[in-house]
Each structure stands twice: as structure tokens, then as C-alpha cells.
Amino acid sequence: MAIHFDKDLNAQLRKEVRNFNKRRERLEREGYKNIPRKQYVSELKGRYNVQSELVREIDRLKNFGRGDLERKVETEGGVKAINWQFDYVKDNRKAAKAYFEREYERVNRRLGKFPGERTYLDTIKAKIDLLSKDIRYMNQSDFRSAITATEEFAKSPTRRKEQYREFLSEVDWVMEKTGIKPEDRDAFFKKFSKLTPSQFLYAYDNNKIIEKVYSLYHKDYGDDEGYLTDEGDAKSTIEELMEEADDIVKDAQLNAD
Numbered sequence: 001m002a003i004h005f006d007k008d009l010n011a012q013l014r015k016e017v018r019n020f021n022k023r024r025e026r027l028e029r030e031g032y033k034n035i036p037r038k039q040y041v042s043e044l045k046g047r048y049n050v051q052s053e054l055v056r057e058i059d060r061l062k063n064f065g066r067g068d069l070e071r072k073v074e075t076e077g078g079v080k081a082i083n084w085q086f087d088y089v090k091d092n093r094k095a096a097k098a099y100f101e102r103e104y105e106r107v108n109r110r111l112g113k114f115p116g117e118r119t120y121l122d123t124i125k126a127k128i129d130l131l132s133k134d135i136r137y138m139n140q141s142d143f144r145s146a147i148t149a150t151e152e153f154a155k156s157p158t159r160r161k162e163q164y165r166e167f168l169s170e171v172d173w174v175m176e177k178t179g180i181k182p183e184d185r186d187a188f189f190k191k192f193s194k195l196t197p198s199q200f201l202y203a204y205d206n207n208k209i210i211e212k213v214y215s216l217y218h219k220d221y222g223d224d225e226g227y228l229t230d231e232g233d234a235k236s237t238i239e240e241l242m243e244e245a246d247d248i249v250k251d252a253q254l255n256a257d
Contacts, residue, residue, distance in 0.1 A: 003051045013058060017041050020061040032069045034082055037151070046157025046197070049257075053095050060091060077137040089146050090135050096153035097131040100124050106205060127152075160197035167200065167214070168192065171241070174216050178235040184242065191245045195252055202256035203248050209241050210248070 005013075017039045028035050039061060048054040064084070071083035079086070104124045107117055127149045130142060138146060168189065175185045195203065204210050216234050241248075 003045075003048065003054060005045060013041055013044060016058050016061045017044065020064055023064060027066060027069060032066075034069065034085065036064070036084060036088065037154075040158070042161075043154065043157045046160070047154060048095060049098075050095070053092075056091055060087065075136050075138070077139050077143075079135075079138055079140055079143040081143065085147060086135070089143070089150050092150050092153065093131050093135060093146070096150045097128060099153045099156060100127045100131065100149070104128065106201075109205065157197065160201055163204075164195070164197045164200040167204070167210070170216075171213060171238070174213065174234055174238055178238055180235075180238060180242075188242050188245055191249050194249055196257065199252040199256040203252040206251070206255075207244070207248055209237070209244055212237050213241055 003009075021038055024035055024038065044054065044057065048057065068084035068087075069082055072080065073083055073086040074080050075086075104121060107121055107124065127145075130145055131149060133142065133146075135143070135146070171192075172185065172189070175188075192200075216237060
């Protein structure tokens with residue numbers, strides 16, 4: 001069940017993120033290494049599905065200080081790390097594993113649509129297996145990989161937003177090149193702007209027309225502007241997308257958060 005972000009929770013989240021970022025910037029100026037990355041409210045809100053996991057992460061941000069970067073941890077498996085890194089992986093391992101399990105199921109459903117997906121699935125499976133291990137008995141190499149996987153999970157909401165914006169930008173470009181009227185373009189974007197990044201990802205995975213739109217635009221490395229891969233098919237594809245927009249949006253809102 002989705003977390004209910006009421007006024008109090010939103011205020012607490014903004015406060016602790018703001019204070020955490022101030023402390024990390026101060027420690028960075030003091031010359032500390034291995035400082036955790038800057039935090040964003042939008043990422044935290046998109047990262048967790050279970051309120052207890054979000055609350056635990058808020059508490060970690062609230063209590064972060066110099067000692068987290070000075071205290072060292074050594075595990076039975078031989079991992080040597082600063083306290084912050086160890087607690088970060090330990091506290092987020094379960095949520096990160098659940099994220100990669102969902103990603104595995106999502107990609108597995110569409111297997112065969114895009115090149116390289118089998119390799120991508122193998123990579124996701126390796127991360128799931130890694131995050132299933134007891135952190136106390138990981139070796140140093142596995143622990144470093146676990147940090148990387150956990151960071152990937154942490155950044156996933158931002159990455160989904162970027163994918164969504166990229167799609168809308170490409171649709172706008174194709175619409176302009178194919179002569180779609182400004183008022184029709186505005187009507188389309190008004191509908192699609194109702195989707196969250198997660199809902200867009202669902203729409204992308206479950207609608208061939210969106211996949212087809214992506215294939216209309218190509219940009220060579222170093223070029224300032226892309227080009228239409230099939231000018232004859234572009235307008236009919238965009239018109240089909242516009243016709244199906246209501247159904248695509250409704251379906252995504254019913255099936256994704």
C-alpha cells in the first residue's frame with residue numbers, strides 16, 4: 001500500500017533533508033571522504049513503498065553526523081567500511097532487493113521486445129542474489145557492489161523522471177516536425193502530464209505505440225539535432241498516440257502508483 005504523505009510527514013521530510021544536506025556540505029568542506037550523496041525529497045518519496053522503511057531512513061538522515069564518517073566497522077566477512085556505509089546498505093538492503101525484484105518481473109514480461117534484455121535480466125538477477133546475502137558475511141568486493149546497487153535503487157525515482165521527460169520532449173519534437181497543430185499538442189500534453197514517472201513506465205511497458213514513438217527519433221553522437229527515422233510513418237504514429245492517450249493514461253493510473 002502506498003505511503004500517505006500528509007502535511008506532517010511532508011514537513012518532517014523537508015526539514016530532515018534540508019538539515020542533512022547542510023551537515024554533509026559542512027563535512028565536505030572540512031575534508032571528509034566517502035560522504036553520502038546529497039538527498040532529495042522527491043527521491044525519498046519515490047523510493048519507499050513501506051512507511052516504516054521511510055521513517056527509518058528519515059531517522060538516519062536526522063542522526064547523521066561526523067561520527068558516522070569517523071567510526072569504522074569490520075565484519076566477520078572481512079569488510080572494512082565507515083559506519084555510515086555499513087548502516088546505509090544494512091538499512092536499505094531489503095527495499096533495494098524488492099526494487100530489483102520488481103524490475104526483474106517488469107523486464108521479464110516484455111522480454112524479446114528490445115535487444116540486450118536477456119543480459120540486462122542477468123545483471124538484475126545478480127543484484128538480487130547479492131542483496132539476498134547476509135551483509136555480515138559479505139567480502140569486500142561484494143560489499144562495494146552492494147553499495148553500488150543500493151545507490152542505483154536510491155537514484156531510481158530520479159531516473160524514471162528523466163525517462164519520462166525525455167519521452168515527452170521527443171514527442172513534442174516529432175509533433176512539431178510533422179505539423180501537429182499547437183492546440184492539439186497542448187491537449188495531448190495536458191493529458192499525459194497527469195501521469196507519474198512510475199505510471200509512465202507502466203504505459204511504456206504495456207503499449208506498443210509508445211515503443212513505436214521512441215523509434216521515430218534518432219540523434220547521432222555529436223549532433224545538435226536529431227532526425228525522423230521514418231517521415232512517412234511519423235504523423236500517423238503520433239496521431240494514433242493522440243487518439244489512444246485517454247485510454248493509455250487511464251490504464252496506467254489504474255495499474256501503477
